[in-house]
Amino acid sequence: MELYIDRDAFLSGLGRVQGIVERRNTPNPILSHVLLEASEGRLRLTATDTELAFIGDFPANVITPGEIAVDAQSLFQIAKVLPDQTAHLKLGAQMRLEVTSGSAWYKVVGLPAADFPSLPDFDGRSSVQLPAERLRWLIEQTGFVVCQDDNRWGINGGHLEVVEDEAGVSQLRMVATDGHRLSYAQASYEGEFGMPERMLVPRKALAEIKKLCSRDDEEIDISFGESAALVTTSSARFYFRLIDGEFPDYRQVIPTSWQRRAFVHKDQLVSALKRVAVLAQDRGRPVRFAFADGSVTISSSHTDLGEAREEVPIELEGDALDIGFNIRYYQEVLQAARSEKVIIELGDALSPALMREPDDDDALLIVMPMRLD
């Protein structure tokens, strides 16, 4: 194997696999390695942790085809500091990969490509296509809400389904919850949706798919098999196992009407929450939101440190209400909104609070309140 490759392309490919490979000192060392396969005009990089697999092709001037697996983390560190725009890779004796660039020379210990785990056969049976920008947005709106606790069966992944919007157009909807918050976002798509029922997209896969959506205008294909899925872009493929889990009937949680509704400038609310959070107790105690005509007063208290209070102008429809929230949950949900103004829809002090953007029915965020003392 011998090739020349642009350092930046090499670096971006190696960067992409860092989230997938196992750390060094894993019991199965090959899983901390990236597989390099050079053939006519391209270097293919493959990485897997056996649950996820990334396969990306990068243009290269290949002199001699060949293959080798090397430690992904050290190759990435090497690529980061190469002095020249071009890197020269050459497989030497005893499975040593020589990397040269300008005055820099490395000889990296490798493992035979044959040791690299073979990727599972994939039985894709249906697929959907949507623009990278939309898919990334679906993940940004919902990914942060996916339950972090893998013992919480049914909510430790993203749920996908197809819904019809008001105009009767099919939409691909991603839904996530952690029991305290719920979020969905939807986008139109082409193709046929065939994600198996009672399956979820794992958290780690969501993060990797988002990275694949860096080019806004690119069309992304998601193909579904019996227990796995495949995301395909123009230059990469990404497999991941789906996880078992029956997502709860989330529609039950979504209020169908509101008793009061507030319009607020997102940035003002974000800054106010940041200031109140300074003296907020970590988790146990709610922060008070006192919605009133013309303003919401947000206040926190910390047993040892003291109290904080902020007032933010709002337009309120309906009666005043005091309601409590975990401030960190509320901050994260608010950060997901992209519009200048947000609408907060409330029932009573113990009903789910809904946040939406004006003129946008494609996304919805819900935060469960906490009982005030």
Add this chain to the structure above:
Amino acid sequence: MELYIDRDAFLSGLGRVQGIVERRNTPNPILSHVLLEASEGRLRLTATDTELAFIGDFPANVITPGEIAVDAQSLFQIAKVLPDQTAHLKLGAQMRLEVTSGSAWYKVVGLPAADFPSLPDFDGRSSVQLPAERLRWLIEQTGFVVCQDDNRWGINGGHLEVVEDEAGVSQLRMVATDGHRLSYAQASYEGEFGMPERMLVPRKALAEIKKLCSRDDEEIDISFGESAALVTTSSARFYFRLIDGEFPDYRQVIPTSWQRRAFVHKDQLVSALKRVAVLAQDRGRPVRFAFADGSVTISSSHTDLGEAREEVPIELEGDALDIGFNIRYYQEVLQAARSEKVIIELGDALSPALMREPDDDDALLIVMPMRLD
């Protein structure tokens, strides 16, 4: 107590004390507090951990004089997020400090100023004065070499002494070593040097003094007592206890002549070391520097990962030499140099290696070599 203060001045003062106060949950809670004392035209902030004490005055519009101690960390966090340019501080009932700024309101739990530890009497007997820029430079050249291990009696602090330069002018010299490296730097001064013998400046104090030297043109006064010192600037005072310790006779270590000498571009050497460091073993094994006519070849090897090699052009006077160094130590020492080129003076493979800047006898850096396999 009631006053108005510029938020940025308040913030910089609170930032200054963060390195001195104890963390929250210290057995003695008052030591995590900052003392606020308002009087005519100024707010004084005092913080101490009983070894170090900072006292800084900040201009303020004081309505009512008074004093209170509050948790330094939360007051700092509050100051960081205040929305308005001005902060209003008012001491309320039950030792609560109200802080308001724009829409933000805080009520911070305080402790009586009387609980704050009184600062030690200081018996300053002599003092030196030098420009802030020079004092900062002395610390930058030497502080990173001070031994991190407080059990290493005699080298766990900075040593100060007065030497005469070649022109017979007295210079204040700061010296530090960690057993692997040695560094000194010196600057001319005014006044009378009277640091007690067998005393060292503690590491933590060096870091704080450096922060006091932010204004280049300011004259800094260092006054010496029997077991403490006081640094005075136009707006702050900083006390610290000196630590016991007889600094070793460091002159024994400094080579008086060289057998070979290399001139090298600092930036080229810095980049090369960064690249070789990627595959360098953490501590145990040296990196090889092969000095030869026209270039130094630097190479490392890592048992599991492989080898790295770099070549940097040099002008060499004297014979070729292979010598080993701990690469991290060498990198840190090299970073301290400010000139475009550095001079490396070498004896044999086991003699101390010296680094200096051309045309500058005011600073010297030494790295001990490691035996090559």
